Amino acid sequence: VDYPFKIHLRGIIDLLSHHLYSGPQVFLRELLQNGVDAIRARQQLEPGHAGEIAVEVIEPRGRGRPALAFVDDGIGLTDEEIHRFLSTIGESSKRGDGAGAGAAWERPVDFLGQFGIGLLSCFIVCDEIVVLTRSARRPEAPTIEWRGRPDGTYSVKTLDQSIAPGTQVYLTCKTGHEEFFTPEHVRESAARYGGLLPCPVRVAAGGDTRTVNEEGAPWRRRFESERERTEGLLEYGRNLFGIDFFDAVPLRSESCRLDGVAFVLPFAPSPAARQSHRVYLKDMLVSENAEGLLPDWAFFVRCVVNTEALRPTASRDAFVDDEALGDAREALGEQLRAYLLGLSSGDPRRLRRLIALHSLTIKALALHDDEFYRLFVDWLDFETSHGTMTLGEYRRRNDVVRFVPDLDRFRQIARVALAQGVCVINAAYTYDAELLARLPSVIEGARIELVEPSVLAQGFEDPTLDERDEAFELVRLADEVLAPYQCAVELKKFFPEGLPALYSTDPDAGLYRSLDEAKEVSNPLWSSVLEHLAGPSAGPHARLFLNYLNPMIRRMARVRDPALLRRTVEMLYIQSLLLGHQPLNTRELTLLNEGLIGLIEWGLAAQGGGHD
C-alpha cells in the first residue's frame, strides 16, 4: 500500500526561514512579488490596466496585536486556483500545466510568482494568513476567503459580499516579531524591495499614505543632457551606497534584457574583497550582494542592475551560475570596456585619474586583451630606479625596457644600475612582470630585457692583466673561503666606486637558501627529504663581484696576512648579503659573530694593546 508523506508545515516553515531565506523580512518581498505578478497577469487580460499595490500597517489598540493588510488589484484567484496555488507546496502559478520542474523557468516571465511557498513565508511572522480574493477572469467570479494555519490546515469559503477584483492578504503579528510590523520597517522594506516597480506601491500607516516607488529606476528617467544624467545617477548612488562615486556608467543590453548603472568606486577596493552588486529581477530586488555578475577584472565598479532573463536560486537572493549569467557577464564586461576606451579618446585627464585609482584592475584587463593593452600600457605607472614614472615616459627615455621581476633582486640592482645610468623597472608587483613580458608581442618594435645582477655584470669592466695579478691572491682565497656558501668570486670594475662588492644570486638561490636553512634545524627524516628535493649540488647559486675601482678592495689586494684576509673576505660577504636584504643562516651568523670578535681583537692588537 502506498501512503502519502505527512508534512509538518511548521517544521518546514522554520527550516525555510532559518536556512533558505536570508531572514524573516523576506515575507514582504514575497507579498510584493505575488502582487506584482498578479497585476502583470491581469494586464495581459486587460492591456490598459494600470495596477496598484496598497499596504496598510494597522497599529495595535490596547492589548491587540499589530497587523498588516496587503492589497493588489491584480488577476485574483478562482476557487480552483486557490487549491492549486495557495495550498500546494512547491506549486507555483507560473509553472505550465503538467510541466516538470525542469521546464519551470523556460516559460517567459509573466508569472513569476511563487505563490506556493512565497505566501507561506508569512508564517515566519504570523500564526494565521487570511486571503480574500476575487478573480478578474470572469465578471461573476465570487469573492473567496482562504484561511491558512501553520499546522498545515486551511479552510476556504465563498463570501456573500463582493470585493474589487484582486487579492487582499491580512497578517496578524506573532509575538516576538513586532519589529517587522512597524510603519518604518514596512515602508523601508517596501521601498527597498519594490523601489523600481512600475506600478505604484503605497504604504499607509496612521493616516499617512506614501508612495514608496515614486522615482522609479533613475537610469530610465529622461535627462536634459549627458551631464545632468551623470549627476542624477551619481546622486542616486550616493543615496543608495553612501559613496561619492568617481563616475556613473549607464548599462544596457537588449539581448540579455538588462539595464542599470555601474558606479566607478572612488577608492581601490581590495582585490580579495567580494564583488557585491544590487540586482533586481523584473524590477524586484533579488540581491544586495550578488556575485558573479561581472567579469573578475571589473572589481572597480559597483552595479545596480535590473534583469529580465536571469534565474534566481531557490532562496531568491542570488542567481544560478548558468549560461544566461555568463552572457550577462560578458555583455556587462563589454560595456565597461567600451566606457574605458571612450574615456581614452574623449577625456584623457579623467582617464589618468581613474588609472591612478584602479591601476591593478586596468593591469589585469590589459593582460587578457591586446587592444586594451595597446591603449593603456603607456599610461600605467611603474616604479623604477629613477623614481615612479609611466611606461610612456620610460619608453621615451629608453630604447629597451629593462625590468627586474623580484623585489630582492631589484634592491641589489637599483644602486648599481643608477650608478651606471641604467634605468630599471621594479616589476615585482602584481601583474607588472607579466605585462612587460608581453610588450614586444603587442607593440611593434618594442624591446624588453630581464635584468639580473649578472646581466649588469656583463657590462662591468674586466681588470687589466696587471690588476688581475695584483689581486690574484685575494680572489683565490676569497673563492676558497666562500665555496661552502655556494658562492663564487669574480674581480670586476664597476660604478659606484663606493660599493666594494655586489652579491648576485641565481633566480632559484632564494629557494635553495630556504631549503638549506630548514635542513640546519630539522630531524633526520626531514633533512633527507630536503636533501632529495634539492638534488645534487648544481654548483654555486651566487656570485660575489669584487669592485677593483673601490679603494678598500685595492688595499685588501695588498694584504699578505692570510688570516686577516680571510676575515675581511668573510665580512665583505656578510655585508653584501645584508645590503641585498638577505637573511643570514646559522652558519653565516656564526661567521658574523666570529668575524666581528676577530676584527676587534686584530684592531686592539694593532693598537699595541693586549698588555694586561
Next chain:
Amino acid sequence: MDGELEGQVRELLRRSEGLEWGPTRVMLAEEAVRLADRHGDAKLGYEARQVLIQAAVFSDLDERAVGPFTWCLAAQDRDPKRFPDGHTLLWQYKWIIGSADEWPQIPLERLHAMIDDMEARHRQAGFSARSAYRYRLGLAGLMHDAALGRTLFPKWRSAPRDAMADCPACERNVEVRYWNLLGDDGRLLEAAAPILGGALRCTVVPRITYAEVLLPLVRLGRLDEAMAYHEKGHRLSARNTRWVEDAARHIRFLTLTDHPVRAVHMLESHFPFPHDPIAADRYPHFEFALAARFLFERLGAAGRETIKLRLHPSFPAHQEAGRYDVALLESWFEAEARRLGGLFDARHGNDGFRRWIDANLALKELVRPFPLKPARSDRSST
C-alpha cells in the same frame, strides 16, 4: 618583542593576505619571514612562516612551502610551549605531503615515512588515520596502482571523519579520482554529480573537478556536457596561471574537440617551463607536457608546419623570434613527458606513467570537433 618590528612584519603579512594567490603574495610573506629572521625574532618568524606556507601552497608554488614547513615543525618539536600549534601544522602537514609525492626525486620509502610520521602526529593529537589513508590513496593513484587503491579505499572511508579530515567537497573529489584510477568513467561521473550540480564546493572544488571530468565525458561521447563544464572550468582555471594541471586537462579537451586557437592561448598563459628545476620537475608539468605534445601533434596533422608563440625566454627550446617548428615542439614535449614519466616510473618501480603516455598517444582516435558555446555579438553600448 620589538613593537615596531612586529608592526612591520604584520603589515607585510596583511598586505600579502590582501592579494590574490600568486607569486607576489608569496613574496610579501617571504619578505616578512626575512624581516623577522634578520632581527632574530623566532616567534614572529614562526607566525610569518605559517602565513607563507599557506600562500605558497595555494599559489601552487609548493617548493617554497617545504623549507618553511620543516622549519616550523622542527621549532615545534624543539619547544612546543614557545611555538604553540593549534593544529595548524598538523593541517599543513597534509598539504606538504600532497605536494611531496608530486616530486619524483623524493623516494617512495621517504614518502611512506612522511605519511607514517603525519599519522603518528595526528593520532597523538587525538585525530583518526583518515588523512593518512587519503594521502596513501592519492599516492596509489599517482602510481597508477589500482590494486593498491582497492585495498586503501575502504580503509579511508571507514576511518572516522574528524576536524583533520578534508572538507566534504574535497573528499568527494578523492572519490572521483579513485574511480579514475579504477578506470570506471560511469562511477566517476556519479561520484562527481553533487559537485557538478553545485551542491558541494570549496576553494578548489569544483574548479579541479570540471577539469577532471572532461576526458571521461569525451570517452563516453557526452560532448555537450563536457563542453559546458569546460566553459565553466576554463573561466575558473584562467584566473591563476599556476594551475598547470587544470590547464593541461583543458588543453587536452580543446584539442580533442578541435579548438586549437583556444588551446594555444591557454598553453601560452599557463606555460610552466621557465621555472627552476625543483619547480619544473613535478607531476603537473608532466601532464602539461603530455597535453602540449597532443596539441602540436594535431596541429602538425592538420598540415601546420610553424606557429608563432609567446613563450618565456628561459624555456629551453625558446626562439627569439617567437616562431616555432610544430614538429620540433611535438618531439620536445614528448621527450619531456617521457623524461618526467621515466623518473616517476623509476621511483614507483612500475610502468604506470609509460602506459599513460601510450594511452595519450592513442587519443587522436577520440578527436571529434564540437562547437564552443556560440560567441555573443552584444557589443552595443549606450
